[in-house]
Amino acid sequence: MLSTTSSTINLQDNFLVLENKRFHYIWLRHHCLCSQCCDAWSGQKIYDINSCTNPPQPLSVTRNDKNLIIDWQEDPQHQSVFPISWLLNHAYDPEPNPNFEPEYILWDTDWLRAHPPQQHDFSNCNPETWMNQLYVLGFTLIKNVPHEALESFLTLIGPIREYARDGKFSILKSVRPSSEYACSDLGSSSNELIPHNDIVSWDASPIVGALYCVENTTSGGESILIDGFKMAEDLRREEPEHFSALTEILVDYWHYFDCGSYLMRSKKPLIELNRKDEVVSIYYSYKNMNINLPFDQIQRFYEALSVFMGYVRSQKYQYNFRIQAGDCLLFNNSRMLHGRKSFDPSTGFRYLETAAVEWDYLRSLLNLKHLQHPAIEGLSILNTHRYGVQSSY
Numbered sequence: 001m002l003s004t005t006s007s008t009i010n011l012q013d014n015f016l017v018l019e020n021k022r023f024h025y026i027w028l029r030h031h032c033l034c035s036q037c038c039d040a041w042s043g044q045k046i047y048d049i050n051s052c053t054n055p056p057q058p059l060s061v062t063r064n065d066k067n068l069i070i071d072w073q074e075d076p077q078h079q080s081v082f083p084i085s086w087l088l089n090h091a092y093d094p095e096p097n098p099n100f101e102p103e104y105i106l107w108d109t110d111w112l113r114a115h116p117p118q119q120h121d122f123s124n125c126n127p128e129t130w131m132n133q134l135y136v137l138g139f140t141l142i143k144n145v146p147h148e149a150l151e152s153f154l155t156l157i158g159p160i161r162e163y164a165r166d167g168k169f170s171i172l173k174s175v176r177p178s179s180e181y182a183c184s185d186l187g188s189s190s191n192e193l194i195p196h197n198d199i200v201s202w203d204a205s206p207i208v209g210a211l212y213c214v215e216n217t218t219s220g221g222e223s224i225l226i227d228g229f230k231m232a233e234d235l236r237r238e239e240p241e242h243f244s245a246l247t248e249i250l251v252d253y254w255h256y257f258d259c260g261s262y263l264m265r266s267k268k269p270l271i272e273l274n275r276k277d278e279v280v281s282i283y284y285s286y287k288n289m290n291i292n293l294p295f296d297q298i299q300r301f302y303e304a305l306s307v308f309m310g311y312v313r314s315q316k317y318q319y320n321f322r323i324q325a326g327d328c329l330l331f332n333n334s335r336m337l338h339g340r341k342s343f344d345p346s347t348g349f350r351y352l353e354t355a356a357v358e359w360d361y362l363r364s365l366l367n368l369k370h371l372q373h374p375a376i377e378g379l380s381i382l383n384t385h386r387y388g389v390q391s392s393y
């Protein structure tokens with residue numbers, strides 16, 4: 001016989017109501033926090049919800065100041081104790097709590113002029129501040145990073161991705177004019193680099209791109225950054241047909257690289273949407289494009305591409321600055337387009353290094369904030385494994 005001791009809990013056939021939030025019995029049973037059902041070390045689930053023959057039903061539900069206690073109609077009997085605060089944090093009625101990740105701020109040059117982004121200095125910057133800026137604006141600039149500190153600085157986010165580069169596997173790639181490197185990429189020339197996304201010819205996961213300036217004494221070579229998400233949203237509103245074409249038609253991106261060792265290829269739309277029609281990635285690298293489409297798509301594609309290229313060239317979107325020795329520019333490569341103007345190598349020396357860290361690591365650092373509630377904070381893994389960047393974050 002079902003019993004409840006508190007008038008504040010309303011029990012229905014399939015769910016109960018606590019503080020105006022409905023919780024299904026099946027969800028509650030699935031999320032039991034006891035050590036038989038959920039590993040106290042990792043917080044991972046053990047209990048197999050499919051092992052119950054009938055849908056879970058409570059035998060009794062009681063509530064005190066802190067907890068909701070449910071005895072289940074099960075053999076052997078089972079009790080779940082949920083901190084009320086945990087339940088309210090995890091309530092999903094009518095919707096789960098909004099994402100704990102900060103919102104992106106989409107920008108164009110007018111917005112940046114009105115809100116000049118904070119620059120950070122290696123010697124006294126707070127990782128939480130620049131990581132948040134990297135997440136929200138899509139980029140951040142750290143000044144005066146000593147060359148020898150670059151690798152350890154980047155690993156504040158996570159492990160640096162290893163690539164086949166310059167004939168060996170390495171985490172940093174040199175970008176400087178040199179006959180040795182010129183065969184691999186237009187980046188290693190003095191040509192203009194039209195604003196682009198990196199690694200579009202790979203089926204690779206999203207990255208934080210890093211551009212580090214070792215030296216820049218040439219004339220020209222100014223850097224360009226564009227918020228591709230802002231540009232795409234404007235395109236969606238102003239040129240809906242071209243926008244659709246760029247989300248539907250796949251470009252064959254290729255990169256014959258590392259002095260002939262690999263031919264990377266990947267098919268991508270210029271603008272990728274998720275199931276909610278939100279822009280989740282821009283894949284644009286003019287230098288790597290191979291247009292290899294059925295006859296009937298060519299005209300539509302080139303018309304849309306030409307409009308897109310006009311947006312990329314527009315001063316409305318291009319944030320221009322001169323990268324200086326010791327500057328480390330970090331950017332969300334799925335969102336930002338980055339480029340540089342051409343430069344004259346006879347006027348000095350321009351030497352950059354690039355690297356990449358998986359975007360997941362940055363997001364995962366932000367996710368830690370989600371864990372700041374009592375039930376999860378109690379997990380052993382958090383108390384024993386907090387070290388390094390996590391404790392300073």
Ligand SMILES: O=C(O)CCC(=O)C(=O)O
Pocket residue numbers: 175185187188193198211223338339340352354
């Ligand atoms: O030289 C620069 O400023 C950028 C280089 C670059 O974007 C690349 O090599 O992919």
Ligand SMILES: [Fe+2]
Pocket residue numbers: 187196197198338
């Ligand atoms: Fe690049």
Ligand SMILES: [Zn+2]
Pocket residue numbers: 032033034035036037038078079080
């Ligand atoms: Zn349990």
